[in-house]
Amino acid sequence: xxxxxxxxxxxxxxxxxxxxxxxxxxxxxxxxxxxxxxxxxxxxxxxxxxxxxxxxxxxxxxxxxxxxxxxxxxxxxxxxxxxxxxxxxxxxxxxxxxxxxxxxxxxxxxxxxxxxxxxxxxxxxxxxxxxxxxxxxxxxxxxxxxxxxxxxxxxxxxxxxxxxxxxxxxxxxxxxxxxxxxxxxxxxxxxxxxxxxxxxxxxxxxxxxxxxxxxxxxxxxxxxxxxxxxxxxxxxxxxxxxxxxxxxxxxxxxxxxxxxxxxxxxxxxx
Ligand code: HPA
Numbered sequence: 626x627x628x629x630x631x632x633x634x635x636x637x638x639x640x641x642x643x644x645x646x647x648x649x650x651x652x653x654x655x656x657x658x659x660x661x662x663x664x665x666x667x668x669x670x671x672x673x674x675x676x677x678x679x680x681x682x683x684x685x686x687x688x689x690x691x692x693x694x695x696x697x698x699x700x701x702x703x704x705x706x707x708x709x710x711x712x713x714x715x716x717x718x719x720x721x722x723x724x725x726x727x728x729x730x731x732x733x734x735x736x737x738x739x740x741x742x743x744x745x746x747x748x749x750x751x752x753x754x755x756x757x758x759x760x761x762x763x764x765x766x767x768x769x770x771x772x773x774x775x776x777x778x779x780x781x782x783x784x785x786x787x788x789x790x791x792x793x794x795x796x797x798x799x800x801x802x803x804x805x806x807x808x809x810x811x812x813x814x815x816x817x818x819x820x821x822x823x824x825x826x827x828x829x830x831x832x833x834x835x836x837x838x839x840x841x842x843x844x845x846x847x848x849x850x851x852x853x854x855x856x857x858x859x860x861x862x863x864x865x866x867x868x869x870x871x872x873x874x875x876x877x878x879x880x881x882x883x884x885x886x887x888x889x890x891x892x893x894x895x
Pocket of ligand 1: 736737739815832833857858859860868
């Protein structure tokens with residue numbers, strides 16, 4: 626794993642000399658954000674030696690380097706999902722790579738299903754904590770001591786300081802914001818109603834197929850981490866509707882403008 630990371634790092638550094646301060650991962654339907662920033666350079670995942678490449682339609686696969694305000698950022702436009710068949714350590718390789726490129730902070734975003742019945746599609750949720758019981762830990766395997774410790778503490782994966790900033794910015798933008806626990810399942814299937822009830826009883830508020838593993842890898846290597854879920858649909862069994870990817874995309878499109886506003890303000894402040 627370490628060698629693979631170093632190969633990718635070398636490959637990226639050959640293409641660009643840029644030190645990001647903040648990393649941003651764009652979720653399903655939220656990828657357009659990268660078109661709005663002051664772009665310095667883009668690097669396609671396919672051009673990076675050894676890099677796991679995303680196969681989901683609509684997920685662009687590239688790093689975008691540039692500035693949000695004065696802040697140098699690296700953006701993942703398109704992420705790698707466990708359900709595509711990669712090992713968990715490959716799924717979090719891009720996150721680690723952004724940290725190794727110099728990012729000290731990371732904002733993770735995603736589309737998620739609302740498991741908390743008081744949520745509604747189109748809401749944003751500050752991720753306060755997560756549950757990864759349904760997936761393997763991305764830290765399984767030989768520990769890379771250069772990144773972090775073997776048995777990392779997980780009592781504050783999502784930085785309180787950054788959560789406060791997101792809450793304040795949502796208020797300033799007049800965006801109603803929810804807060805809650807994100808439960809990661811493997812996907813690619815949506816959950817069954819019974820699995821959603823399980824997530825609720827565990828204390829989960831949203832369900833999804835990404836993010837928590839990335840947060841764990843980021844936190845392991847000392848990145849200050851935060852996350853925002855866009856609740857694109859109510860999770861299975863909560864509403865009578867069947868779930869489909871089109872609905873996820875449509876809701877994400879509908880709220881894209883407020884999402885972009887919130888993300889921009891947050892990156893500048895974090
Ligand atoms: N479940 C899992 N992942 C998702 C969902 C969902 O309901 N909506 C968007 N991503």
